[in-house]
Amino acid sequence: MLTIPFAPGGVVDAMGRGLAEAARPHLPGPLRLQFRPGGDGTVGIAEVLRAPPDGRTLGLAAVAILAVQPHLRRLPYRSPADCAPIIRVASLPTVLVVRHDALWSSLPALLEDARKRPGSLRLGLPGIGRISHLNVAQLLHMAGVRVTEVVFEGPKQLDGLLQGQVDLAVANQNAVLRGVRSGHLRVLAVFHTTRSPLFPEAPSVREFGYDLTLGPYHFLVAPRGTPREIIGTLHDAFHAAITAPSFVALAAEQGFTIDYQGPEELAVDLAALFEQYGRLVRMLGISDLAGTRMDTA
Known part of the structure; x- marks a missing residue:
């Protein structure tokens, strides 16, 4: 199951559908899509991260969901360390x-x-x-x-x-x-x-001369604790997908840029962005962490 944490329609929907279609020949089993909008993407990704870490439940996350939103509100997850990154797919500068x-x-x-x-x-x-x-x-x-x-x-x-x-x-x-x-x-x-x-x-x-904290980009995640060999299998399948001619053509049509990172490099990048965006959120004074924990039921 691939969860898209936004409503159907728009570029992320197209990206998710195209990615799933291109990956299917390279996966050991079927891949279905579901949409779980809400909370600027946090509802759907929180659901993914609560699933068993068996490689059957994946999410198409935006960087803000894991690197910014935990600084703004109380969530069932606290940082990118609560997920298992698989592959960075695309940027939407x-x-x-x-x-x-x-x-x-x-x-x-x-x-x-x-x-x-x-x-x-x-x-x-x-x-x-x-x-x-x-x-x-x-x-x-x-x-x-x-x-x-x-x-x-x-x-x-x-x-x-x-x-x-x-x-x-x-x-x-x-x-x-x-x-x-x-x-x-x-x-x-x-x-x-x-x-x-x-x-x-x-x-x-x-x-x-402005060396800024940059984004956004989209990437695939699994629940924390997903075995390394499963992450490797998923990475290889989706790496083949983002290089498929159909997905390359979709990127040009929809206006996103294919932007690859493997799981180790992606994990390091997310951790760094989490710290950088946290400092920026505090500087701007826009956090609302005094609120109650979000209900994701």
Whole structure:
């Protein structure tokens, strides 16, 4: 069983279905999909992590579910150490976008203008505590810039940008693809280690000297305690899946980037991100750990 912790529809749904289809010839048994939305993905992944560690129950997790959400609320799991990573599948880099007719020709130009007019520019966000929010908050902190945050239900921040309700916005790259291709939006920067193949003309934030905590990405997990040999079998099957021509074509169509890591490297990366995002959450003061433990029944 592969659990997708979000509602059907959208890029993660397509990613999960494509991954399952490409992996089936390489798995020893059948693979079914189930959707368990809720709690920004935490409900479905908590269910996966409570399952027996026999390799029969897997989850398609986003990095925020394990590296950010435990810092924001009380959950049945506490950190990435409570899961068994299998394979990193794909990245959905965050991008900073403006309208096509915006005066800023580059990220440095925007930041310089914002520095001269503290709080004047309005930034559209798809929610508080999401990777996109943390990415841009970290950038603004490092740049010494203050803007006015306007929170939308993602991806409606892009509608707000096009309608002039905000001056700039952050979103996953797949969400802005149509607007960029139609000429209505322009990408100023990509929150990733390299430029995005979808927007090769848009620099990475690291090209401007900002070494940021980066994400988001999606990966497969199993319950903690799943035997190493089972993790190895699953890794090999899904590694074959992400290199299959059908999945490569799906990535290009849906706007996500295939981004491989094996289980050991992925575990190290998740642990580091958990610490880094924890410091950022505390700096922003957005944790709500005084609340009650979430009911995932």
